[in-house]
Amino acid sequence: MSDSEDLTLSEISSRNGHGAVKNEDDEMPLAQLNGRAKQKKRKSSDKSNGAPKEKKAKKAKTPSSSKVKKETPSAPATPKKTTKTPKPSQTPGSETPSATPKKEGSEEADEGYKWWEDENFGEGEERWQTLEHAGVIFPPPYEPLPSYVKLYYNGKAVDLPPLAEEVAGYFAAMIETDHAKNPVFQQNFFNDFLQVLEESGGCNVEIKDFEKCDFSKMAAFFEKQREEKKALTKPEKQRIKEEKEKLEEPYKTCLMDGRRENVGNFRVEPPGLFRGRGAHPKTGKFKRRVFPEDITLNLGEGAPIPPAPEGHSWGAIRHDKTVVWLAMWRENISDTFKYVKLAANSSIKGISDMKKFETARKLKDHIQRIRADYTKMLKDQFMQNRQIATATYLIDIFALRAGGEKGEDEADTVGCCSLRYEHVTLKPPNKVIFDFLGKDSIRFYQEVEVDRQVFKNLRIFKKEPKGPGDDMFDRITPTILNKHLQNYMKGLTAKVFRTYNASKVMQDQMDLISNEGTVAEKVVKYNAANRTVAILCNHQRTVSKNHEVGVKRINDKIKELEWQKLRLKKMILDVDEKAIKKEPKYFEELDDLTKEEQGVIVERVIERQKDQAEKKWNRDNEKRKMEKQELLTKEDLKEKLDKIAETRKEYLNEIKTGKVEATKGATVASLKTKIETVENRITNTSYQLKDKEDNSEVSLGTSKLNYIDPRLTVVFAKKFDVPIEKLFTKTLRDKFNWAIESTDENWRF
């Protein structure tokens, strides 16, 4: 009552500043302070598409050079900031690499190395000491289409220069995709196509109108190519695969600090059409081919420089120990960087992954105070502080992302700090509807109840003169928010809350699971826990095209099994008509399926049997032809079909009479056993269906890969005797090897 809980916006504002004096700055939202920065920043598309993009200013500067210079003097001398001074005898990470005798027989030397048992590994600013690698693999050069495959314009064959043909081909190859139907994609593609066409000398036809372009011949050619590739024989495919393997061999690994480590994306991204997600303004633009001259290699000092492809040279060579990339180039769509880095199972990735989870775990020790503080700060007299508190609340409770500012030339997506007026609907007394597009243009839609003061604050943040298009959090940015969070804990940033809460939820869910049932049942429980995390993080996936079909198929299957079950029960009555008297309950469901339903099921079953009979006949004949045997005749097939038709009649008769003749030799007991089997199948199939439905638009993979501390999964496996293979795929087991090897069943997040 006495505090500012009910202050209006203007009241808060006027209280801002020091004492009662109104402080201009404090009252002004960031956007205005920045001098109309509202017009999003970021390099406004500097036109020049794919053309020479001299970033001379930057090249000259070589930012890293200064960095490197700065730390060079100190680096070799001081062995990192080792705070804990452990046994100095074995600290390979902090010794100079030359000191570690690894070079000879390097292949084996790494096998047993366990960085997670090395306390010092990963400390210090330098990420490695020595680095040798083979560079990158380039996509094959463009192969012009055969002369009979052409683009047609207004019905006329077009003779395109190779590069223009290549661009057109990229569109033709994806003509059936949703992208190719998107007008923005089409327009961007077409503009770039015309530009490339002009730059490469034009063609025999004047092309003006996208609608008049006919890509179908090209598309058909690519389709045919795909088919041919698929139709290759086993050994042919095998040979191609082996050749590829051999070519890639040298690039797959590198030598870092004397250890053999896997490289992740050693293939340079091939040219193509940019597939932006959501309503990306640049979707469809031509992503140009990357040449060796575009690439900067990062190597250890003195490491051999891999030869550039014939007739080419590398753009630059760098020796920057403070970064983890092996190669880098600039991409032409958004003018950003692409990096070649080590694989997920490498030491360097493992270390930072473990650090991430350790930071999140540390938050446990601070979360109470942080929550108490932001709850209090929700009523702070300063607007900025209220926003900080409110944003922290949303990030903590609803797992929102930080929400940095985005440019005009990107898809319009938001996170917490970039939420706008129209994304938040208030329903008194304390309900809020969030509706916005987040990362990857995935919709975040939630109607939730919030803290009363949070509700009030959100109302204040929406107060006029604000309207649609205006930022809710107009006085904070992720940087400001993170600065504030650092006060509580080193390394605490907005994203840590997602990791913390995800792993915390997983731990809590696991605590609820009891050690009973089969392995399969435990896996289902694990997945259910995993799913709660995925839902918290709003990890979605588009419902696959055949999801509907799949669901229907399973439903049909269940219906069919039920029909089978009822038939079996009726057989029991055929064997022993008094059974119904003895166990009325058991036969209660006898009429669960109507005659119509049974009819539908029967027709489906029969239809399938016929199908299968025909297929089998075809198959057998194929085989016989190969083996030069006598072919089956139409009569053979007809015989089968007739038999099926007979079965159909019997089924239909069953429906009519409601009676089913028991199979020969069947007893009540044997039938009951069969029924049990069918019932089990029904249960299993129903679970399968439920799982399919529940998971249809939830993606479990992302949280497993990035948010759930892998040690939790290891604990689950050990405690509940579930083989880790059931929970982690091969890739995941490699990536999380550190967790698998170092965690005992009593570990807690």
Add this chain to the structure above:
DNA sequence: GCTCCCACTTAGTATTTACTCT
């Protein structure tokens, strides 16, 4: 205190591979 640059993690989807069921 900002902007820009850079580097790194996180993310959904496209493609490949493995597995299931005839």
Add this chain to the structure above:
DNA sequence: AGAGTAAATACTAAGTGGGAGC
């Protein structure tokens, strides 16, 4: 043993966040 499906992996776009330099 091969089609058809589901799982696994590869790919690369789209975020976050630190820090240099004005």
